[in-house]
Structures are given as structure tokens and as C-alpha cells.
Amino acid sequence: MLKELVFEELTLKQKLGMVFTPFLNSWVRNEDNEEFIFEMIKERSLGAVWIQQGHSNAEGMLKKVKELADYPIIICTDCESGITCNGEKFLVGRHGAVGNTGDVKSAYAFGKVTATIAHKMGYNMICAPIVDLHRKGWIRGLGTDREMVTELASAIAQGYHDGGILSMAKHYPGCSDAFDTDPHMTAGVSYDTKEDLMETALYPYKVMMERGLLDGIMSGHRICKNIDPNRVASMSKPVMDIIREMGFEGIAMTDALCMMGVRALYSDVESKGYAIAAGNDTILPFNADSRKDFAELCEAYDQGLIPDEMLDAAVKRILVTHHKILSLTDDAVITDEEMKTFMSIDRNGIFAKTDEGVSTSISRDGKHYFAVMVRAEMQFDAEGKIDVDTFSSNWYYPLKIEAKIKELFPNAVVKFFHEFPTQSQNVAILSDSLDYDETIFMTFTEPLSFTGTEYLTRRLLTLIKSMQMTDRVSTVIHFGNPTVLEEMVHVPRIIAGGVSENAVEAALDVLAGEYPAKGVLSCEVNFQ
Numbered sequence: 001m002l003k004e005l006v007f008e009e010l011t012l013k014q015k016l017g018m019v020f021t022p023f024l025n026s027w028v029r030n031e032d033n034e035e036f037i038f039e040m041i042k043e044r045s046l047g048a049v050w051i052q053q054g055h056s057n058a059e060g061m062l063k064k065v066k067e068l069a070d071y072p073i074i075i076c077t078d079c080e081s082g083i084t085c086n087g088e089k090f091l092v093g094r095h096g097a098v099g100n101t102g103d104v105k106s107a108y109a110f111g112k113v114t115a116t117i118a119h120k121m122g123y124n125m126i127c128a129p130i131v132d133l134h135r136k137g138w139i140r141g142l143g144t145d146r147e148m149v150t151e152l153a154s155a156i157a158q159g160y161h162d163g164g165i166l167s168m169a170k171h172y173p174g175c176s177d178a179f180d181t182d183p184h185m186t187a188g189v190s191y192d193t194k195e196d197l198m199e200t201a202l203y204p205y206k207v208m209m210e211r212g213l214l215d216g217i218m219s220g221h222r223i224c225k226n227i228d229p230n231r232v233a234s235m236s237k238p239v240m241d242i243i244r245e246m247g248f249e250g251i252a253m254t255d256a257l258c259m260m261g262v263r264a265l266y267s268d269v270e271s272k273g274y275a276i277a278a279g280n281d282t283i284l285p286f287n288a289d290s291r292k293d294f295a296e297l298c299e300a301y302d303q304g305l306i307p308d309e310m311l312d313a314a315v316k317r318i319l320v321t322h323h324k325i326l327s328l329t330d331d332a333v334i335t336d337e338e339m340k341t342f343m344s345i346d347r348n349g350i351f352a353k354t355d356e357g358v359s360t361s362i363s364r365d366g367k368h369y370f371a372v373m374v375r376a377e378m379q380f381d382a383e384g385k386i387d388v389d390t391f392s393s394n395w396y397y398p399l400k401i402e403a404k405i406k407e408l409f410p411n412a413v414v415k416f417f418h419e420f421p422t423q424s425q426n427v428a429i430l431s432d433s434l435d436y437d438e439t440i441f442m443t444f445t446e447p448l449s450f451t452g453t454e455y456l457t458r459r460l461l462t463l464i465k466s467m468q469m470t471d472r473v474s475t476v477i478h479f480g481n482p483t484v485l486e487e488m489v490h491v492p493r494i495i496a497g498g499v500s501e502n503a504v505e506a507a508l509d510v511l512a513g514e515y516p517a518k519g520v521l522s523c524e525v526n527f528q
Contacts, residue, residue, distance in 0.1 A: 002072050004323060005044060007316055016297055017045035018315045021076070021253060021282045022290035024061050025052045030288040037290055041068045047318040048074035048125075048253075048282055053118070054084040062122035072325040074282075074318070076125040076168070076253075077118070080140060081500075082110070082342075085117050092345045093395070093479070093498020094446075095130050098152060099142035099522035100349030100498060107142075107152040109341035111159020116332045119164035124325045126160055127168045127218055127253070129153040131204035135176055136483045137523025139454070139499060140447060144523040150204040157213035164328045166321070167213060171220030171255055172243065173233055174201035183261035184449045187232050188222035194242060197224075202243070209248055215324065216251045217243065219280055221261035231274065232261060240279030251321050252279060256286035272297045273305025281314040346502035350510050351482070352517035353527065355492040361513030362438065362474065362493075368412040369436035370405050371429050373443045373460070374398050376419045384416060395501045396444065396479075404505055408512040420457045429463065438474035439467060440511070445480035446499050454481045456488065465489040477507050482525050490528040496521075 010018070017040055024037050040046040051061045058077075065075060082091040090113055092098065098107050111129075118126060131153045132141050142149045157167040175190035175197060192201065208214040219234035228236040234254045243252075254275045257263075262271050268285075272293070275283050285293040300306055352360045362368065374396075402414045415432065417425040433439045441464060445454035467473050468489045475493040478485055482496040495510055495517065497503035509515040 003070055005071050014045045015315045018047035018318045019276055019282045020294055020297055021048040021050050021284045023286050024049050033288050033290050038068055044071055050076055053077040066122050072322040074125050075123050076127055077123055079114050079126045080128050082114050083117050085121055093500030093503040094139045096139040097345050097349045097498035100519045101345055102520035104151055104155045106341055106345050107155035108159045109338045111156035112163045112338055113334050113342040115160040115163025115165035116334050125166040129156040131169045132171055132174045133201050137481050139480045146200055146203040150207045153204050154208055154211055154213055163332045166215035168216035168218055170218035172217040173197050175222055175224055180453050182452050183221040184259045187261035190222050190224050191226055193226045214250055218253050218255050220255050221259055235274040235278050237278045251281040251317050253282045254280050254284050256284055258286045269296045269300050273300030276306045276314055277310050281317045346498055346500050347506040349519040350497045350506050350517050351519035351521055353494045358492045360517055367437045368409050369433040369439045370412055370414045371441045372414055372416050374416050395499055404508050408508055420459055426463055439472050440475040442477045445484050454484055456484050461488055486526050
């Protein structure tokens with residue numbers, strides 16, 4: 001039987017530990033880090049722990065924490081794409097794949113399946129859904145329309161609850177970014193006023209809160225110039241106060257403090273102190289040296305950066321969340337229909353746009369030239385092949401793509417090229433494609449951490465434009481944010497999907513006429 005901690009009985013060390021979420025993971029093994037965290041748990045001096053799902057031995061870490069904790073500690077992770085359990089993947093093409101379906105039933109199934117499996121593994125909180133209303137769309141987001149994002153996010157969160165998991169919407173306050181930056185690389189800047197936020201970005205938070213579906217929020221690292229020009233939102237009390245004034249009583253966790261959006265502006269001690277002083281209830285350093293991180297948090301308190309009243313308020317909210325954990329259901333069951341819906345998300349999220357009179361599909365026996373993009377970092381072998389996954393998230397396998405193309409279109413040829421195509425690759429594509437009936441480009445963008453925002457390279461756009469001067473490109477199949485296609489010259493057939501292996505196969509099935517394109521655009525795209 002788990003014992004609830006009592007606020008009045010906590011020591012100062014325990015209070016500071018309650019507002020600390022260390023990173024426990026086999027992804028970056030550090031035996032000293034693990035030993036320190038386990039000791040903190042034994043002493044009932046830790047409010048939460050982050051165990052990154054999908055990496056080796058995550059389940060072993062979960063088991064260890066559950067064995068050691070005799071109180072309802074928060075055990076959280078990031079499940080934007082779903083979850084991996086015992087090597088079995090229950091994943092979709094990033095969070096945006098749910099938005100691409102435009103279907104609340106699919107959103108609920110995504111949440112319910114993910115949560116039920118996560119709960120059985122030992123988790124009790126998922127840091128999702130993402131409710132950011134990016135003006136240009138985002139493969140990690142659900143869309144740009146506030147009502148649709150709200151309904152999809154609510155369905156996901158309801159699925160979490162029904163599966164035995166608390167939800168944490170992100171990245172508060174969801175403000176627009178004037179310079180379209182990646183907070184891993186630098187702090188974003190927003191000129192939204194409080195009134196702007198209430199009208200747009202905070203709408204999903206407001207509705208989810210009213211529906212009892214907002215257990216937590218994750219604060220982001222953008223500077224709201226017209227609310228607090230001096231600090232990023234995660235360090236800003238004026239920004240954090242807004243949602244509290246709206247009636248939010250759940251917990252607030254910072255986004256990872258290891259991002260340059262924080263580190264370039266504040267010292268490690270300052271960021272930890274400012275975050276709690278601003279109104280966050282727990283900090284997420286996302287480092288593999290928790291002993292050092294906790295010492296810096298204690299130093300921030302000793303320096304007076306954390307007022308006692310803010311620390312106490314944060315601890316009390318953490319303890320309330322601990323209490324909520326005790327009421328989570330243990331008997332959730334995934335129905336066959338829910339699993340079927342979940343497994344269809346990637347396929348049902350494939351979107352197609354064609355010119356009038358142009359079919360979504362092409363002939364199966366035609367002589368087609370497929371130009372397939374791969375990551376710039378990848379090296380080709382002697383035969384120009386790449387027999388490995390080119391992404392850490394395991395979704396884009398060039399040789400599997402080639403095999404699928406040859407299966408569907410036996411008379412086709414496949415040419416691989418880099419995101420920034422070389423001179424020889426351009427020459428080969430321009431020249432060799434002359435002998436084929438039509439050319440199909442396969443492209444992608446994916447927002448990996450520390451790589452910046454999503455764009456197609458100018459050299460690739462120039463290549464496609466050059467070929468279209470003589471109408472030689474019939475199709476572009478794109479995976480990721482479709483707004484990157486706005487800069488591309490007109491192409492009569494566009495097929496777009498999420499970033500997953502299933503989405504890649506489904507898009508080719510759509511091109512072959514084997515499956516209908518059921519998806520929607522979750523953001524406005526101004527195609528040429």
C-alpha cells in the first residue's frame with residue numbers, strides 16, 4: 001500500500017526534491033546518477049522521475065522505481081508518437097499523424113492505447129498532448145485551428161485518463177514565434193499580448209481545464225515580449241500567472257532546461273531558481289548528472305532565488321498530483337476496435353491533392369522514375385544504396401522503400417539523392433529521367449532536436465523547378481510538415497503523410513490506387 005506524503009512532515013531537502021524531476025534512463029547510462037536517484041526515492045525525497053520510453057532497459061528502470069517507491073511518485077515520459085513495450089512498437093507518424101486524420105475517434109484511440117500500455121509498464125503521467133497552434137503547422141502538433149486542436153487534444157487526454165494515465169499539455173503558453181526558431185537552439189520570441197493568448201493559444205488549455213482533462217502543463221522557452229520582455233515563459237512569473245488566474249490547479253513542469261533557449265540566457269543555478277520562482281512546480285533538467293542538478297537547485301534556494309511561499313505552493317501541488325495517481329484505473333482494456341483504429345492512423349492520415357482531371361494514382365505498369373531523398377549525413381555504398389534507417393525514430397528505410405516501389409511498380413527505377421543533392425546527383429536525375437514516362441519525387445522533413453525548423457533545401461527546389469519547366473514531374477510524395485511545399489513550383493499531384501514507416505507504405509499504396517487518401521490538412525497550405 002502506497003503511503004501519501006504529508007506536507008507538514010517534509011524536511012527542506014524533501015521539499016526541494018519534490019520539485020525536481022531527474023532523468024533516469026539507459027539511453028545515457030551513469031551509474032552514479034542512478035544510485036543518487038534511487039537513494040532519493042528511498043528517502044522519499046523525489047517528487048517525480050522521467051524515464052524515457054522506447055530505449056533499452058526503460059522497463060527495467062520502471063520496475064526498479066516501482067520497487068523502491070512506497071509513495072505515489074510521478075513517473076513520466078514523452079509519448080507524442082505512442083509507445084514501445086517489450087520491443088513491440090505502438091507508434092504513429094509523430095503527434096501530427098493524429099491531426100492528419102481530423103478524427104476525434106482516432107485521437108481517442110491513440111490516447112487510450114498509448115496510456116493503457118504505458119500504465120501497465122509503470123508510468124502514471126504522459127507529457128502530451130501538444131496543443132501548440134503553430135501558424136505554419138508542425139509535424140509534432142495537431143494543427144492550426146483552435147477548435148479542432150482542442151477537440152483532438154481533449155480526446156487524447158480522455159483516452160489517457162481511461163487508460164490510467166494523467167495528461168500534461170504542452171508547450172505553455174503556446175504563443176506564436178515571430179522568428180520560427182527551435183528552442184533547442186535558441187529562445188523563441190513572441191509578440192502575442194495576453195489578449196492574443198486568451199483568444200488563440202490558451203483556448204485548448206481553457207477548454208481542457210473545464211472538462212477536467214488538464215492534469216499538468218509543460219512550460220516552453222519563448223520570450224513573450226509584450227508580457228515579460230526579460231525572461232522566457234518558463235522563467236516568467238507574469239506568463240505563468242496567466243493560467244493560474246484562469247483557474248488551473250494542476251502541476252507545471254518546465255520543458256528541458258538543457259536547451260540552448262535556456263542555457264544561453266541563464267546559468268544552471270539561475271534557471272532552476274527562476275523556474276520555481278515563476279510558478280513551475282517541478283524542473284526538468286534532462287541531464288544525466290542528477291547529483292549536480294539537485295545541488296544547483298539547492299544552491300538556487302540558498303541564494304534566495306526561490307521564495308519559500310513559491311516552493312511550498314509547488315510542493316503542495318505535487319502532493320495533490322501524487323494523490324490523483326492513487327485513483328488511476330488499473331483495469332483498462334484495449335478493445336479490438338480501439339486497436340484497429342490506432343493501427344489505421346498513419347494510413348488514414350494520408351492526404352492527396354491533384355489538379356482537376358488528374359487521378360490520385362498512376363499506372364502500375366508504367367515506366368516511372370522515382371527520385372527518393374535521404375538524409376544528407378548518410379553515406380552511399382558502392383552501388384548507391386543505403387541499407388539502414390536514416391532516423392533515430394526508425395521510420396525511413398531506403399531499401400525497404402525501393403522494394404515497395406518495385407513491388408507496386410515493376411517497371412520503375414529508383415534513384416537516391418541527398419537532402420542537399422550533389423552535382424552528380426542532379427545530373428543523374430535530370431539526364432536519366434528523360435527515358436521515363438514521368439518522375440516522382442519522394443521528400444521529407446522532420447523536426448529533430450538541434451536541427452532547426454523544417455525546410456526543403458533550395459538546391460532541391462531548384463532541381464524540381466528545372467524539371468517542371470518541361471512538365472517532367474508528375475508527383476511529389478512528402479512526409480512531414482506539408483507547408484514546406486509552399487515554396488515548390490506547381491506539381492499536378494501532391495501526396496502527404498506523417499513520418500512513420502506505415503505512412504511511407506500507405507502513401508505508395510495511395511499512388512498505386514491500392515488505398516484511398518482519407519487524410520486532411522491540419523494546417524493551411526498555399527500550394528503553387
